[in-house]
Amino acid sequence: MDGVIVLNDGNAQCRHWPGRFAAESLDEWIERVPWRQNRITVYGKTYDEPRLTAWFGPAYRYSSIDWPASQIPVELKELNSLVSNKLDCREFDAVLCNLYRDGQDAMGWHRDNEPEIDPAVIASVSFGTRRDFKIRHRVTKEGQTVSLGHGDLLSMEQLQTHHEHALPRRTRVLTPRLNLTFRHFR
Numbered sequence: 001m002d003g004v005i006v007l008n009d010g011n012a013q014c015r016h017w018p019g020r021f022a023a024e025s026l027d028e029w030i031e032r033v034p035w036r037q038n039r040i041t042v043y044g045k046t047y048d049e050p051r052l053t054a055w056f057g058p059a060y061r062y063s064s065i066d067w068p069a070s071q072i073p074v075e076l077k078e079l080n081s082l083v084s085n086k087l088d089c090r091e092f093d094a095v096l097c098n099l100y101r102d103g104q105d106a107m108g109w110h111r112d113n114e115p116e117i118d119p120a121v122i123a124s125v126s127f128g129t130r131r132d133f134k135i136r137h138r139v140t141k142e143g144q145t146v147s148l149g150h151g152d153l154l155s156m157e158q159l160q161t162h163h164e165h166a167l168p169r170r171t172r173v174l175t176p177r178l179n180l181t182f183r184h185f186r
């Protein structure tokens with residue numbers, strides 16, 4: 001079993017491969033993706049999500065956001081196959097792309113637990129500015145912080161049942177970070 005073990009809790013596991021794709025260029029990845037600013041409604045108030053996003057894969061809905069079906073572009077296929085080979089699984093059929101323009105952009109605590117997403121393996125690849133990624137147990141709140149840098153690969157294996165994750169705001173960060181999460185549809 002390779003990778004640095006970040007968390008191993010019964011069935012759930014999280015592994016980290018720092019710099020696995022460090023040869024990639026953040027700027028090229030930013031240009032490749034058709035970014036969208038989504039609006040979300042929470043407790044009756046609507047505001048811009050604190051990040052830009054894009055979705056490739058079957059039609060998908062999370063929170064109040066609807067993504068139509070969209071083919072994984074050819075530029076993502078090579079990375080998809082490198083990631084799935086590394087994690088010894090079939091190629092992923094969906095990718096959520098997140099662009100955090102600076103440290104004001106963030107993602108709150110959540111699980112990727114929509115019924116159509118297979119929680120067995122979700123893979124995350126990061127480019128650009130180093131940011132903290134947090135994982136915690138939903139009940140005990142016991143957790144870990146992983147510092148994700150340029151080119152890092154992270155696996156979340158059966159991690160969506162009892163754990164949640166977040167990318168907290170870091171007001172001193174002034175430069176962008178891009179993250180791709182590769183998912184399997186059931």
Ligand SMILES: O=C(O)CCC(=O)C(=O)O
Pocket residue numbers: 096098107112124126133165166167179181
């Ligand atoms: O940007 C990250 O590392 C987190 C992304 C994430 O939590 C998600 O796509 O569900």
